[in-house]
Amino acid sequence: MLTGRSVEQKRKVVAAVTAAAADALDCSPNTVRILITEHGPEEFSVAGVTAGQRAEEQAEQIPIGESK
Amino acid sequence: MLTGRSVEQKRKVVAAVTAAAADALDCSPNTVRILITEHGPEEFSVAGVTAGQRAEEQAEQIPIGESK
Amino acid sequence: MLTGRSVEQKRKVVAAVTAAAADALDCSPNTVRILITEHGPEEFSVAGVTAGQRAEEQAEQIPIGESK
Amino acid sequence: MLTGRSVEQKRKVVAAVTAAAADALDCSPNTVRILITEHGPEEFSVAGVTAGQRAEEQAEQIPIGESK
Amino acid sequence: MLTGRSVEQKRKVVAAVTAAAADALDCSPNTVRILITEHGPEEFSVAGVTAGQRAEEQAEQIPIGESK
């Protein structure tokens, strides 16, 4: 997932995903292992544009004087 | 995961895991993509023993005359 | 990628992607290795719905009598 | 693997694993490439509990007055 | 790895690699899990040429009349 999640969010997501997977597949949570790989905004792209690039482009598209 | 899950189980697990992840990370389910990679019993090992090998060894350990 | 591509398509895409990557990163094509992993329609999901499930749902949405 | 291994350990493990794989598969060591991906204690979980969380819980379980 | 290895080779390589990794990293073999992903000759490329394509090209380079 993208970098920037807190320790609390990571602990919450692995607990929730493990419970959901074990329940749906009817297997022990002990057999569920999760490896989180974090990607920075320049290490993830959709349609050939990185997340960082997209954020820059969106910031540039707000006209001067706009309050957002 | 190990091979052998039904289409129903696969649809159930991707729905459950996507909902759990989106809820825990407070993001849209649309941003959650899941790729399932299935591994046969000889393509997965713990402690240097494949799942197929372990199943064979456990079958062999049942003494003759046992009802299970 | 999804299953179903021909040998010709696979050869075309690895040649094109290798050339693009080597050119963009200014490195030798010899250092570019590609592993293709194919996923069937029930092994890929967006928003908790597998590709196979989505195809089924779209087929069901075509009203009776429609020529498509 | 978990973060925290020294350069010496990394060099030792890739040499040992490459030799073992080439020998077992009867192929040239030149065909063996290893990519190490390191995961921090909050990026790895078993049974829905991250390694960091487990370490915290184990520290809390040691009663006051215990020497270890 | 490329498809085509026997069950015996798979059992041999996971045993050997697990022992090598556990020894080099000084950790229990129980913590070593291996997932084997097999790739066919058209799902692996070096320098933009798949393994299947390379095999074809090499076969074509043997002149007529050559005994190999």
Added chain:
Amino acid sequence: MLTGRSVEQKRKVVAAVTAAAADALDCSPNTVRILITEHGPEEFSVAGVTAGQRAEEQAEQIPIGESK
């Protein structure tokens, strides 16, 4: 890929690879997502020797008095 590429190089390579893949597979660039995982010189090995180790060995092979 190895660590050390600039933001510009990353943006260039994801744009080029996305265009090449979409063109070769005749699909929309919107369906192409790229995750870049960067590996340091001690997290990548060929033939059991890490990139860092190889660089060290090559530096040592330059005889005294050589200007490089």
